[in-house]
Amino acid sequence: MRKIKFTGNKHFPDYRLKDEITIESSTWFKEKIFGKEPVYYNEELYSEDLQRIRIFYQKQGYLNVTFGHPKVVMNKRNKVKLTVPVVEGEPVLISDISYIVDSTYTIEQVLTDQERKKLEFKTEATATKIFRDQAITNDKITIAEAFYDEGYPYTLVKHKLEVDTTLHSTQLNWYVNRGPKSYFGPTNVVGNSRIKTKSILRQLDYNEGDVWSKKAIDQTQKQIFNQGNYRVASVKTQIGTELVDTLPMQIIINEAPRWSIRFGAGYGREDKIRAFTDVQYLSFLTNTGRLNFYAKHSGLEPYNLYLKFSQPSFLFPINTLTLYPFMQRQNEPGYKIDRIGYSITFLQNFSKELNTSIAFIYEDVDVDTTGYMEGSSAKDTETFYQKTGIALGGIYNNTDPILDPVQGFVVSFNTKTNDILFSGDMPFFRVLTEFKTYVGLQKGVVLALKAKMGGIKRTDGEVFIPVEERFFAGGSHSVRGWSRSDLGPQDEDGTPIGGNSLLESSAELRFDLGRELKLTVFADAGNVWKDSFMYKLNDLHYSAGFGLKYKTVIGPAGIDFARPVFDNTNKWQIHFNIGHSF
CATH class of the missing domain: 3.10.20.310 (membrane protein fhac)
Known part of the structure; x- marks a missing residue:
């Protein structure tokens, strides 16, 4: 052939x-x-x-x-x-849809208007749409789950078609047999030894005697997993052969080992040889507390050490409080810096897709390159200073799959204040937001798009911004075609000094070449400007290139080749990556 x-x-x-x-x-x-x-x-x-x-x-x-x-x-x-x-001929269209519940009732008699609208929104087979087998299969599950959440775990759903071959249409009839309405019985926990049963039972999203609900069971399992102490946590309804209205529950626990260690090593063009280790100890101080000791070395971070104590379910079931003392040295192209400090962070998970955080941060900073900015005063040339601030962040991510998405989008927003709520010498606020989306154009072809914008400004009329807080562009996760931090303001020696405004965008086509190999073709644009919240679209720099990725269990790993376009320089850059650039 x-x-x-x-x-x-x-x-x-x-x-x-x-x-x-x-x-x-x-x-x-x-x-x-x-x-x-x-x-x-x-x-x-x-x-x-x-x-x-x-x-x-x-x-x-x-x-x-x-x-x-x-x-x-x-x-x-x-x-x-x-x-x-x-x-192909004419397709068969769905002319009408009807529901018969328990051989007697209509859908309007058993579900509220809100529940019916939710069901209509979720079902795929709707009137005037083309009939598809897969849509019917999916809808059978969707309809059953709608009644599961109303307290009917024995629900059975069937369908019947009345096809008109002359008009190329079909009537879709759904028949629902709900069975008896059921309630939560007692909950039994098995398999736990280190974690107390009462600590697990506090995560229940239901009470004994409540109407049985699959939604409550799923939420309970999520809240138990948030404790972070288990390999397996399964919440099951003990349904027997007889139809009964009170159902006992069982939570099956397989605890994670108290001590665990992760470590790894690698090489990259930007961070050179890198290695890390992460030691975790469970049930520290509290029944479900976690303590992590992390150490990392690379060319960009000669050392990065921290202890992190995490307390899940601090105030609500799906949240975590962390205490985080740290020591870090950074060797960036534009500066070298030592940081020591701590943070107290409250993480709140609202859903599988939406996560937020609020943190108090204190750090002592020792810099040997001040990154002098025009207009700075003499006091701003100090190489040692303290910072105290509040950081807020949120991210919504519904991409699928997570490591190599073919659909969905990500929106993130982060803002930070320094010395504003707490009196200090260097008050500023910083904002960074990013949007990424992924569109499957056809099988094996994905269009990925990214837009990123940031700004930072002093609130006391001064100019100087700490160099480690400024924005830098260029590199494997930024505008490819430039080396790390090489795009934007520079001093008279050509050293990057960063800026107060950032704008970046990228477009990338990803093609599957067989089962394991992927080809990417991309274009990037962006720049950094000295002034705060000042973006000059006619001053953007552009690059284009291609890459090859190999699919691994931790995401794609590969290499990108990029060069500037519409620019005086045209030198090719090579970027090695674990994961996609965005």
Whole structure:
């Protein structure tokens, strides 16, 4: 086989139909690079593949799909080009949807207006839409879960179709048998030895005697996991063969070991040789407290040491209080700095997607490069100063999958004040926000977009901003085509000094090359400016390039090649990454 194509397929592209068949075109790249054996054409294989495509179309609502006579062209090298004519026909549309509950009631009689609207929003098969098998399968689960949350764990859902072949439409009838309404019985905890049972039971999102609810069970499991002391925490309803209205609950616990250690090492162009170790001790000070000791070394961080005590469920079930003393040395291209201090952080998880934080931060800073800025006063050239501030942050992330997303978006917002609420010599506020989105254009092709904006300003009329708080651009996770921190304001020696305003954007196309390899093509833009909250779109710098990624269990690892465009410099930069650039 040299090439396979389809004609007449208006609703499904060639690549989607090729996913359903076993016949596959052979190329030099597939044979020599990936070692794939060539596929040979024969009539029997073609007939089997035609049946697979027919079933695919019928599942998508095209019941009358037919196929014309295939066109087979063979070249002098005995390579076959196959063209398959497709006549899709009219799709079957859903004309109406009805619900019958317990053979007697309508949906309006058993669910409130709000619950019905929620169900309508979640279901995929709706009136005027094309009938699809997968939508019906998904909706069967969605409808059952709507009644699970109303206290009916025995709910059974079936459907029946009334097809009108003349009008190419179907009536969709749902039949729901709820069974008896049930309530939570007593909850039994098994498997725990170090964590007290009462500590686990405090995480329940229900009380004995409440109406049974799958939503409450899922929330309970989430709140137990937030304690961070378990390998497994499973909340189960003990349903027997008889239909009963009071259901006992069981929580199965498999505790994590009290001591654990993680460590790793690697190499990157920016941070050179790097290594870290993270030692964790569970049930420290309190029943569910966690203590971590972390140590890291790299070219950018000769040392980074911290202790972190975490207390989950501090005020509410899904939150954590952390105490975090630290010591750090940073060797950035524009400055070298020693920091010692501590933070007290309150983390609140509102949902699987939304997380927020508020922190009090104190640190002593010793800098051997002040990053002098025009307009700074003499007192701003001090190399030692203290900072006291409040930081607020939030992130919403619904991407899927997390490590290599093909859909969804991320919005993050962080702001920090220094010496404003607490009297000090260096009052300023800093804001940084970022938006990332991922769109699957077709199978194996993803468009990724990023926009990032930041600003920082003194509130006392002075100019100087601590160099470690300023913005820098350029590098593997910024504007590729420039080395780390090399884009933006520089002193007379060419050393980056950072700025008070940041603007960045990126667009990247990601192509799957087989199962493990990925090709990326990207363009980046951005710059840093000295003035606070001052963005000059006609002063942006641009770069473009390509990369290769290899899929691993911890995300894609690979290399990017980039160079500036529309710029006086055109030197190529090489960036090594674990994970995507964004």
